[in-house]
Amino acid sequence: MTIGTAEANSGLSKEIFVQLDALLSPPLQQAVDAASGASKQVAQEALDGARGNWRRLAFAIANGVITHLTANMEISGIQTTGNVSATVAGATGAAPPGPHTHPVNLSATQQSVTFAQSGAVLGHVK
Numbered sequence: 710m711t712i713g714t715a716e717a718n719s720g721l722s723k724e725i726f727v728q729l730d731a732l733l734s735p736p737l738q739q740a741v742d743a744a745s746g747a748s749k750q751v752a753q754e755a756l757d758g759a760r761g762n763w764r765r766l767a768f769a770i771a772n773g774v775i776t777h778l779t780a781n782m783e784i785s786g787i788q789t790t791g792n793v794s795a796t797v798a799g800a801t802g803a804a805p806p807g808p809h810t811h812p813v814n815l816s817a818t819q820q821s822v823t824f825a826q827s828g829a830v831l832g833h834v835k
Contacts, residue, residue: 722770
């Protein structure tokens, strides 16, 4: 989840701006298209100004939504599958009847183990 930038050129802020622009710009674009002379320039400046405000609004919305979700979202019921490998290496301790040790070198892999989330829901969403 990427917030994006205040210019709304990436991340969620861009996606929000695209929707705002698509919904809100047609009447202003019609005013630009219908105007002529100095009025056309004023209408275009109004559209450009509105788009700048929509970009900042999109960034504010994206920032609030993603910040809230990453701070408050709890995920449960997650399962994944993987392999578990274990290796034990070393030597035994000396014990009667003799003062000698024996080398130990064991390894094993359990294939396709299913891991289920425990009751602890601590973590971070990205």
